Amino acid sequence: MTPMKKKRIIIYVPIVMALLLLTASASYGQTGNLLGQVTFSTDCGFLSGVGSGVGVGITFDGTNLWYSCYNSKNSSDPNHFDLHKADPKTGGVIASYDVAGGMGALAYDATRNVIWAGEGDGVASNQGVVIKIPLDANKNVAGPYQVAFAVPEAFASPSSPQDIVDGLAIDNATNTLYIHYDFATEIAMYNASTGQFLGFIPEAAGIKNGTPVMANPPVPNCVVSGVAVGGNVLFQAADYCDYVWAVDKTTQAEDTTASFSIASSVGSSFDEKALTCDTSTFGGNDAIWVKGVFSPQQAFAFELPPNSCGVGGQPSAGGSVTLLPNSLTFTNQAVGTTSAAQAVTLSNSENVTLSISSIAITGANSGDFGQTNNCGTSLAANSSCTINVTFTPTASGTRTATLAVTDNASGSPQTASLSGSGVAPTATLSPTSLTFSNQNVGTTSAPQAVTLANSGSATLSISSIAIAGANSSDFAQTNNCGTSLAANSSCTINVTFTPTASGSRSATLSVSDNASNSPQTASLSGTGGEPERHRNKHPLGDAFSYVAVIRQPAGQHHQRGSGRDGFQHGQFDRDHQQHWHHRDQQRRLCPDQQLRDLARG
Numbered sequence: 001m002t003p004m005k006k007k008r009i010i011i012y013v014p015i016v017m018a019l020l021l022l023t024a025s026a027s028y029g030q031t032g033n034l035l036g037q038v039t040f041s042t043d044c045g046f047l048s049g050v051g052s053g054v055g056v057g058i059t060f061d062g063t064n065l066w067y068s069c070y071n072s073k074n075s076s077d078p079n080h081f082d083l084h085k086a087d088p089k090t091g092g093v094i095a096s097y098d099v100a101g102g103m104g105a106l107a108y109d110a111t112r113n114v115i116w117a118g119e120g121d122g123v124a125s126n127q128g129v130v131i132k133i134p135l136d137a138n139k140n141v142a143g144p145y146q147v148a149f150a151v152p153e154a155f156a157s158p159s160s161p162q163d164i165v166d167g168l169a170i171d172n173a174t175n176t177l178y179i180h181y182d183f184a185t186e187i188a189m190y191n192a193s194t195g196q197f198l199g200f201i202p203e204a205a206g207i208k209n210g211t212p213v214m215a216n217p218p219v220p221n222c223v224v225s226g227v228a229v230g231g232n233v234l235f236q237a238a239d240y241c242d243y244v245w246a247v248d249k250t251t252q253a254e255d256t257t258a259s260f261s262i263a264s265s266v267g268s269s270f271d272e273k274a275l276t277c278d279t280s281t282f283g284g285n286d287a288i289w290v291k292g293v294f295s296p297q298q299a300f301a302f303e304l305p306p307n308s309c310g311v312g313g314q315p316s317a318g319g320s321v322t323l324l325p326n327s328l329t330f331t332n333q334a335v336g337t338t339s340a341a342q343a344v345t346l347s348n349s350e351n352v353t354l355s356i357s358s359i360a361i362t363g364a365n366s367g368d369f370g371q372t373n374n375c376g377t378s379l380a381a382n383s384s385c386t387i388n389v390t391f392t393p394t395a396s397g398t399r400t401a402t403l404a405v406t407d408n409a410s411g412s413p414q415t416a417s418l419s420g421s422g423v424a425p426t427a428t429l430s431p432t433s434l435t436f437s438n439q440n441v442g443t444t445s446a447p448q449a450v451t452l453a454n455s456g457s458a459t460l461s462i463s464s465i466a467i468a469g470a471n472s473s474d475f476a477q478t479n480n481c482g483t484s485l486a487a488n489s490s491c492t493i494n495v496t497f498t499p500t501a502s503g504s505r506s507a508t509l510s511v512s513d514n515a516s517n518s519p520q521t522a523s524l525s526g527t528g529g530e531p532e533r534h535r536n537k538h539p540l541g542d543a544f545s546y547v548a549v550i551r552q553p554a555g556q557h558h559q560r561g562s563g564r565d566g567f568q569h570g571q572f573d574r575d576h577q578q579h580w581h582h583r584d585q586q587r588r589l590c591p592d593q594q595l596r597d598l599a600r601g
Contacts, residue, residue, distance in 0.1 A: 032260030033303040035282045038091030040297040042084055044069035056166050057106035058226075058274040058291035058299055059115060061139050062311050064094065065276075065299065066115060067291060070164070071102035083117075083133070083141070088281045088289075088301075097141050099133055105168035105226065105274060107177075109192075110312025111408065113137075116148070116177065118165020130165065130179065130190075149195030166273060167227040169234070170313035172408050173355060178227050178234065187227055187234070202252060204236050204245035206259075228275040228288060230309035231350075233258060237275050237290060244275070244290065244302070258308050262290065262300065277309035307350075314408060321354055321409035322347045323387075323416050328403075330391035330420035334458040336514070338370075341388040344416050346375055346405055354379040355408040359387060361418070363401035368393050369418050371403065379407075393422025396457075425487065426456035427515035429522045434509075436497035436526030447494035450522050452481055452511055460485040461514040465493060467524070469507035474499050475524050477509060485513075499528025 044055040057068035065088040069081070081096035082103050104118035115133040129150050136142040167180030170192060177192045178201070186200040203224040222241035227234060233255055236245045246258035273293040278301060279286055286304040291297075324345055333339045348354040356377050361369045368391060375385035393399050403416040434448045454460040462483050467475050474497060481491035499505050509522040 031258060031303060031305055032262065034262075034300060035285070035287050035303050036089075036301040038065070038086070038088065038299055040067060040084065040086050040091045040093060040299070042081070042093040042096060043297050054293055055291065055297045056104045056164065056273055056293065057117065057168070058276050058289055059106040059108040059168075060088065060276045060278045060281075060289060060311060061108045061115075061135075062110070062280060064088065064139055065289065066106055066108065067274075067297060067299070068103040068106050068117065070104060083115075085139070088278065091299075095140065099141065099145055100131060103131075104165040105180075106276075107168035107170045108276075108312045109170045109172065110314050111172040116168050116170060117145070118168060118179070130168075130177070149190070166225045167236075167275075169227045169229040169275075171229045172313035173353060178229065180224060180227055182225070183223055185224065187224070187236070201234065201247075201249060204247045204254060205252075206243070206245055206254065207236065207238050207241075226274040226291070228277050228309070229313065230258075230277055230286075230304070231307075233308060235275050235277075235288060235309075237273065239273065239293075244288065246308075257305050260302060262302060277304075277311055279309060279311050320349055321407065321411060321414055322349070323403070323405055323414040325416065327417040328389055328419070330418075332421055332423045332457065333391050333393050334514070335393050335396055335422050335424040335516075337392065339391040339420070341372075341390050344387045344389060344403060345384050346373075346379065346387060346414070347384040348379045348409075349382055350409065353381055357406040357408075359403075359405050361389075361401050361403055363418075365394075365399040366401045368399045368420065368422070369401045369403075375405075389418060391418075391420040393420060396422045396424040398422075423458040424456050425454050425458045425460035425485075425513070425515045427460050427485075427511065427513055427517065427520050428453050428455065429493075429509070429511060429520045431522065433523040434495055434525070436524075438527055438529050439497050439499050440529045441499050441502055443498065445497040445526070447478075447496045450493045450495060450509060451490050452479075452485065452493060452520070453490040454485045454487060454515075456515070457487050459487060463512040463514075463518075465509075465511050467495075467507050467509055469524075471500075471505040472507040474505045474526065474528075475507045475509075495524060497524075497526040499526060502528040502530055 054070040055067055056070050057066075059066050065086045067084050067086065069084075071082075081098050082101060083097040083099045084093050085095045086093045100117070100119050102119070107116040109116055112132070113135050115135065117131050117133060119129045119131055130148045131145045132148050133145045134142040164182035165179060166182045167178070167187065169178040170176075171178070175192045176198065177190045179188045179190060185203050187203065188200055189198040190196065191198060207222045207224050222238035222243070224236050225239045226237040229235070230246075232249050233246050234249045235258070236247065238245075243261050244259060246255040247253065248255060274291040276289045277286070278289055281287065282301065282303075286306060286309045287301045288304055288309060289299050289301050291299040324347065328342045328344065330339050330342070356375055356379060359371065359373055359375060361371055370390045370392065371387050373385060373387040375387065379385055387403065387405075389403060391399070399420045399422055401418045403418055404413040405415075406413045430451050430453065434450065436445050436448070439445045462481055462485060465477065465479055465481060467477055475495060476498065477493050477495045479491060479493040481493065485491055493509065495509060497505070505526045505528055507524045509524055510519045511521075512519045
C-alpha cells in the first residue's frame with residue numbers, strides 16, 4: 001500500500017445554494033421513469049478559464065450526492081475545487097474540496113466510509129491511480145487522500161493504455177472494486193483490500209451495437225463508461241448513448257427488467273458518463289443517477305425495479321435482514337443460575353449472501369447475558385440462522401443489554417433488546433441466640449426452637465444445617481426444613497442441650513445456603529450441673545448427710561454415719577426398732593423395713 005499522499009485540502013462552502021431542481025411528476029412503477037433532475041450550483045468551469053469543465057464522477061452516500069471535476073490546475077483560482085458535496089433534491093452544493101487537483105470516477109464505500117476515486121488530469125497528473133478519500137461521521141472529507149493502488153493499464157482492447165478512470169463501483173459483499181478506463185471494452189475487477197487483479201467482465205453485449213445520440217460524437221458507436229453495483233447486477237452506462245445496461249456479473253446476460261433507455265428524457269447533447277444508486281431520495285424507490293460530462297453539470301435520476309440497487313457497495317434491498325423477535329424477557333431468574341435459552345432468528349431474505357462481522361451482546365449488564373449461534377460468518381440468500389440467548393443474573397433486580405448483529409446489510413447492526421429480572425432468597429435465623437441453664441450433666445434439655453425464614457423472592461437452597469464450635473457435641477438439632485425453602489416461607493430447627501461436663505458450654509448453629517448472607521448463625525450456650533447423689537434423709541431432718549449400712553449377724557445391725565448432731569452408731573432391737581445414740585439420747589427412728597429401703601437406696 002502506498003503511503004498517505006501529502007496533499008493540501010481546501011474546503012469551500014458556497015453561500016448560494018440551489019440553482020435548479022426539477023422533480024418528475026411521473027408515477028412510480030416503471031423502469032426508466034425520470035424521477036428527478038438537478039443542475040449543480042457549482043460547475044467544473046473556472047474563473048480563470050483554466051480547466052476543461054469536464055465532470056466525470058458521481059456517487060451517493062445515502063444522504064448526499066458527490067461529484068468530481070476532472071482537472072483544476074490553477075491553484076490560485078477560488079473555483080478550482082475537484083470534489084463537491086451536494087443536496088440531491090436541489091443540486092445546491094454543500095461543501096467543495098481541493099483534494100487531488102483533479103479526479104475521475106467516484107464510488108462511495110459505506111463499509112469503510114471512504115470515497116474511492118480515480119485521479120484525474122490535475123497537478124499530480126497521476127492518471128490510472130485509485131485513491132481513497134476518508135470521511136467523518138457527518139460525511140465530510142476528514143483528511144488527506146491515500147493512494148490505494150496503481151491499476152495496470154493493459155486491456156484486451158484497445159491496445160493502447162487509457163488513463164481516465166471513468167467508471168468505479170464497490171461491491172462490499174465480495175470486497176471487489178470494479179474499474180473502467182476510458183474507451184476500454186472490459187471492466188476490470190480488483191480486490192478492494194489488496195489491489196490484487198481478479199479478472200475482467202466484458203462490456204454489455206448491446207453497447208457495441210448501440211447508436212450514439214449525441215450530436216457529432218467522436219466515435220461511431222457507443223463506449224462503456226460509468227458503472228454501478230446492485231446485488232448481482234452490474235449497471236453500465238455508455239458515452240454518447242441513450243441507454244443504461246444491467247447485466248448479471250456472473251453470466252454477463254442482460255437483465256432486461258433493469259435496463260432502460262433515456263432517449264426521451266434528455267437532450268441530444270447529454271453525454272452520460274457516471275452512475276450511482278440511490279434508495280432514499282425518492283420515497284424509498286430505487287433509482288439510479290446518470291451524470292452528464294460537460295457543462296452545465298447535470299444529473300438525472302431514473303427509476304429502477306424494487307430491490308435492484310444498493311448504496312455504498314451494500315447489497316440491494318432485495319428483501320431484508322431481520323432479527324426476530326426484537327426483544328427477549330427473562331423473568332425471576334435466581335441470581336447465579338442460568339436460564340433456559342431463548343431463540344432469536346436472523347433471517348436474510350435478500351437475494352445476496354449476508355456477510356456477518358460479529359454477533360455480540362452489549363449494554364449496561366451485558367455480562368449477565370450469553371449467546372451461542374449457528375450463523376457463522378455468512379448467511380446465504382433467503383436463509384436464516386438461530387441465536388440462543390441465556391440469562392445468568394449477577395445481582396437481583398432488572399438487568400438489561402442489547403443483542404447486536406453487525407453485517408453488510410443496509411440496516412446493520414440489527415438489534416434485539418434483552419431484559420431480565422434477577423431474584424434472590426433472603427434468609428434469617430430467629431432468635432440468633434439460645435441459652436440453656438443448669439442442665440445436669442448427661443441429661444437432655446427440653447428443645448428450644450429457631451425459625452429459618454426466607455423473605456426473598458427466590459427459593460432458598462439449603463446445603464446444610466449443622467452445629468459447630470467448641471462444645472458442638474453437647475448440642476443437637478432436628479428440623480423440618482429439607483433441602484429447599486420456598487420464597488416467603490419458614491421452617492423450624494429444634495435444638496437440645498445434653499452437657500457432657502459441668503460448667504459453661506457453647507457452640508454455634510449454622511445454616512449454609514444460597515442466600516448472599518450465608519451461612520446464617522445462632523449462638524448456643526448452656527450450663528452443665530453436678531449429678532445428684534443418693535441422700536438418706538434423717539427422719540428428724542438433716543442430721544445426717546448420708547447413711548452407710550453394715551450388715552451384722554441377725555439381731556444387730558450397725559449403721560455408721562456422720563452428721564451434724566454427732567451420731568456415733570445405732571442398733572436394731574428384736575422388735576426391729578432402730579435406736580440411734582446421740583449424746584446419750586435414744587430416739588425411735590424407723591422400722592427395719594425403712595432402713596432396708598434406705599440401704600437399697
